[in-house]
Amino acid sequence: MLLALLYDRSFDSVDPFIILAFIIFLPFAAAFVLPIIGSKMKEKIGWFATLISFICFLAVLYLIPNVSREENLSGIIPWINELGINFSLRADGLSILLAAIVSFIGIMIMFYSNGYMSPKDDLNRYYQYLLVFMGSMLGIAFSDNLILLFLFWELTSISSFLLIGYYRDTEKSIYGARKALLITAGGGLFMLLGFIAIGLVTGTYEISQIVSNPEIILNLKSSPDFAGILILILIGAFAKSAQGIFYIWLPNAMEAPTPVSAFLHSATMVKAGIFLIARFHPVFSGTDLWFYLVSGTGMITMIFAGYIAIRQTDLKAILAYSTISQLAYLVTMYGFTTEILPTIGVSAATFHLLNHSTFKACLFLIVGIVAHELGTRDIREMGGLAKKMPITFIIAIIAAASMAGIPPFNGYLSKELFYESSIIMGQQIGGIWSAIIPMTALAGGVLTFMYSLRLIHKVFLGKPANEEMYSKAHEPGAIMLIPPIILAALIVLIGLFPDLFIEYLVQPAINSIAPGSEKLHVQLWHGFTRPFIMTVFTIAIGLFFYMKYDEIAESQNRFCSNYKWFSLNNLYDKAVNNARSESAKISGSIQRGPPTGYIIWMLVFTIFLILIPLSGFYFSGGNLFDPSIMRLPASEYFLLAIIVITAIGAAIAPKYIVAIMSLSAMGYLVALLYAYLKAPDLAMTQVCVETLSTILFLAVIMKLRKKEAVNPDPRSDQITKLLIGFISGFSFLLVIMATGIVEPFVPFSEYFIENAIELTGGRNIVNVIVVDFRGYDTIGEITVLSLAALCVYNIIRAKGMKKEKKKESKEEEESTNITDNITDIVPEEI
Amino acid sequence: MNFFIALLVSFLFGLGIYLILNRDIMKIAIGFGIMGHATNIFIVASGILQGEFVPIIITKINEYTTFIFGDDLASGIIAPIIEGTSEAGMYADPLTQALVLTAIVISFATTAVILTLIYHIDKEFETTDVNKLGRMKG
Incomplete structure (x- = not known):
């Protein structure tokens, strides 16, 4: 194996800090020079971006052996020392796991985009945004300073905003982009408050110090502000990962090109919130508040989003709600901390983090192919595609089965772990909860199973609903097929040989969250254990309810049309739109116009x-x-x-x-x-x-x-x-x-x-003041003049909108008389 | 400060305000110009205060005011230019003049912006009446 070859070498020659900084800044640098290269490569520019993400991935791989030996890979450049803000980077298991996912999915996405995006699109802009996003995501993974983490965090929100709004002309993508930015970047601001509070309580912003120093952790836990800090940080994490009431931005974010949805809004960016929860697990976990807030939100979101997914008819919307629901699994599991097996939740979640990225990205790419071929994403228009697109069909089955938790795929393994941890957590709390928690987990699993089955059934099986579209459909080109094939292979590989991935990727990540935790053992067959029985139940109940799928969806539709006001989206729209009209009212009453x-x-x-x-x-x-x-x-x-x-x-x-x-x-x-x-x-x-x-x-x-x-x-x-x-x-x-x-x-x-x-040697004091003593004022003055000149230029060039519409014909006559240039004076009678 | 200069400044200021209230947009621009002059004169004139409790113009400087550049033309000196070191208090405050110099140039920039706006408004709305502009809103 490549990994084994890399294993026997140490960092005698290269400073690990340089490698980390290289991984983060390479995508930014590439994004910067991309337009220049793009002018040469034209529509082939996607391969350049693919190459960049491939280099990043190799560099991450290079670090894996050192991380799995738990070497200290970190470095620091002082930035604003007085405030404790430093450019400090650190690689541990968790950050390597996230970085590996980001850079690997990055390769897949950019590879795939070469086939998906049409050469007519503004490709430079597209790949620039993607690279900036990837750089900031890697920045989140490796930041060791809270403020630095925050900066990268908001950068991902901004690049997500730009990518959702990639199609600038459509109303929906503008709406989706604005919503995503308001919620994720707004949540980030709450998180910043939480970070600053942590800095005030502990006296440091260095993450590695905060999460590993028992004294600091004790200090934080006993602080009266503990609850406030926890809630602030969780708002940021939940907003990013579309949990709880913040879920509403993710379905609208599906207006982005499908590769973007696969990359940002299922596999990586939405994982940033989960990553943050995992990062702060050592600090906050073990408290009641942590359990109620994290697992509580997770379980409610999991059921709710899974339930709503049933109603959706847009393929990407189904996947969006499924992503929310699956992320809620992760959140729930990170909230579980039991005394018997303290890290079972963490292990399950970390493993599922990896698995979810593979199967969900794969599914999104499949949806991209289907939508690309048919020209629609409406599930009611599809059917029978298995004959036309056999390869796509097989990949889709693998990915959907993995999501549904069917052996022998990787999703099955982590779902079993989830069931197991829910049983243990239920027992730990005791009473009625020993039934409710596993039942909730089971319900989440059933819902997942149902919509996964729905995807395969409605898209690929049955009779084609729209003959015209059906006849056009065919298997896509190799560029769009290879990435999903690789991902599907990975799904099977992790399912069959989980130990390899656990040893190099998952276990180091678990160790960095909970040091000294026992080794994670997973295998496909482990006897008739309770989790296995739960899986059997999942499939049975899922199949039973699948018969009533349309009825359930119908009842939801009826509810939604009867109670239109009863939705968070309605609330958001009201708040945002009213903000616009209210502020217009206020400014209208203050600024009336005439002086x-x-x-x-x-x-x-x-x-x-x-x-x-x-x-x-x-x-x-x-x-x-x-x-x-x-x-x-x-x-x-x-x-x-x-x-x-x-x-x-x-x-x-x-x-x-x-x-x-x-x-x-x-x-x-x-x-x-x-x-x-x-x-x-x-x-x-x-x-x-x-x-x-x-x-x-x-x-x-x-x-x-x-x-x-x-x-x-x-x-x-x-x-x-x-x-x-x-x-x-x-x-x-x-x-x-x-x-x-x-x-x-x-x-x-x-x-x-x-x-x-x-x-100064000048005798005229006024002159001397203007050009010498107060020279900066003069620079300011020059700036004002230049700005005024720009302003004048633009006002003169601006075309009157109202007039153009009203008097087009009239203007034509006059245009011969009126020149646009103001300095061009035509003598007229005065 | 001299009372008559003060009277001039406040008259110009009041006139400027009156013009800004005018309905005609060109008159508003003129009003801005006049107010700018008033402010500049005020600042420059305050530069020849001498920091006494009751502000007065120093008589020695005042003697020369019949001549425009009459300070010491024989040796090529025009106030507030100095030669070597001398009694510093005698000179009009150069800082206020430097500031007003900047202000004059900037006022030109604002005039240019206002005027092009007027040009544009007239072209687009075909009126120079601000009251009518207000009604066109929305």
């Missing part, structure tokens, strides 16, 4: 904050107007007077051109005033800017339809506005005059004046 509304509010504040206090000060004998400031040279009186005249002209002139000329004259006069106020630089700048503004103003009024201001309001309105203007102006005057009331601060311009020549 008058805002001005009145500003005025209210002006009156209460400035006018009243300052008038009070003045009338109570305060001195606001010192006679010594009343003097001014005669020439300046004149200057001020013409500024006032031009300003009034700009304000009242009805014709735009006159107003603009007035405003421009005022600008030049202000420049002159700056000169009087000892600011020659400003005078210069003002002259330049005023010239430019005037040109711009003129350019715009050239383009306007009317060259005159709209008729003024009725007289009463005019007076109100004048009054508002007067009050504001008067308040401003009071403020200016009141600057003397407060103690003036010492100006720090002395520094610039004293150091200008020495530090």
Whole structure:
């Protein structure tokens, strides 16, 4: 075996940290350069992505021997030391298991996508998203720092969002993408709170320290915040793994291309929540709260999702609910911690984690093939495909049988373990629970059996429901067949020779969750034990209820149509859609449009904050107007007077051109005033800017339809506005005059004046400040100008939507007269 | 600060507010321009305060104000340029001027954006009346 060959070597030469970082960053780097390579490889770019995931998988394999010897593979790069946030990576059994699943399924998916995706699709974007997702998933597996884990966690949510919304034009995929992002990324934020709380209680964010140090664990368990931390983290995990009330995003996520669903939404990303639960198993398990929250949620979700799956007619929807139900198995088992066999739940769950990835990914790929061939995913349109697609049919039988828990496939082995752990857990609690827990497990198994049988029966057996589609169907090409064949082979292989996989993959993972746990033994035949009897019952009851399958589905449909309000989706839609309409209402009431509304509010504040206090000060004998400031040279009186005249002209002139000329004259006069106020630089700048503004103003009024201001309001309105203007102006005057009331601060311009020549060699202090002392301000200023330029450019280019629809014909006539370029001034009569 | 400058600033400010309340969008743009001038003049004028309790313009500087660049043209010095070290308090505050210099340039950027918006609004809605624009919403 390859593994055996790799076994005898150690890390004398290569730092394991480098390998871990390489595994994580290779997909990101590949995603980055992918467009460049994509321009060369065109529609073959999928093979590049396949190669990348293959390299990642090899690197993970390379680490397996060291991990199974429980070597310490870790490394750390300090990042934000003060906060305890480090770029620290660590590989243990659990992370290797997840990384192996991710990279292996990654190979399968990217291989398969070469056949599934049409060359017309935006392939670069597709593979980029997939690679980014794979990188972040591997990041989750190997992160040893909680904050780092959180970053990768949210990255998977984002890449999932992008992939669900891959078909950007369809309403449904937008809806699904948004829902998935809101729920998974939102849950992630709760988890972040939990992480920070852990950091506060324990003083570290390093996962390996938290989960292995008994003192820290005891500290956490006795902390009064224990329940809060546990709930916060579980919200994140459940949201990601679609458990409990958070399940609603997963069925809508099926809008993604099928390979994506197989990869993210069944085999890997949704396992991240399970992974988190497993990671924190050493810290939280053994408490009642853990059992009730984790196993309780798991069991309810398992039954509920399995039950709803029966009603579905969309192939992918059946698989989505089945995924929720199967993930609930895992959650339930991780919640089991018994005193007799402390790790039985963990062992069963970890083994099932591996098995579920194989058979569910395989089933999704089969569904992809079927949908690809028939052009529909509706199960009612199918039937009889076994004749047309024999290979696909055989693979489907293997995968579905494994899911249903039928020997000799791998699903059977882990399901037996699940039954066994449920019996032991029931006995542990005792009383009525010793019956209820195994019964719940059995019910979950029965439901799984039913919909697995349904898949095979409705799709491949019986008579074809739609002859036209049926006649077109045929076996797909090799590219789409090879990955499911490999996965099916794996299903059989794990089923027949479980020991190999357990020794190298599952057992190290179990050990890293529960150190020193006994070795997991599984075999196909172990006598007439209780789990075996439960399997027999599962099949028998499942077959019995399968006869009534349509009745059950019908009763569910009736319930759903009678009680439309009774669903979480309804609640979500209401919450999200109402959020939109409510916020529109609020902003609509605050921002009415015309500026008058805002001005009145500003005025209210002006009156209460400035006018009243300052008038009070003045009338109570305060001195606001010192006679010594009343003097001014005669020439300046004149200057001020013409500024006032031009300003009034700009304000009242009805014709735009006159107003603009007035405003421009005022600008030049202000420049002159700056000169009087000892600011020659400003005078210069003002002259330049005023010239430019005037040109711009003129350019715009050239383009306007009317060259005159709209008729003024009725007289009463005019007076109100004048009054508002007067009050504001008067308040401003009071403020200016009141600057003397407060103690003036010492100006720090002395520094610039004293150091200008020495530090910069410039004599003009204003210049020196702008380009030297406060150079960063100038960079900011340049940025603002560039942004404004971009803004202007885009506004000019923007096409009027309303007008286009309303007056298409009219525009055609006018388009000959109107050029789009604003600077291109066409002289018109003014 | 000199009372008349203050009066000018507050007059321009009040006029600017009045214009912004106008229904015509072009007048609003003009109002913004006038308010900008008012603010700039205010800041620059406050730069020649001398940190006394009652703000006054320093007489020595005031003497030269009849000439625009009359500070010391013989040696090529225009306020607030200095040569070597001297009594630093004599100069108008250069920092306020530097800030206003930035403000003037930025006000040009805002004017440009407002004007192109006006251009676009006129093209799309065929009106320059903001009240009518409000009614077109939704």
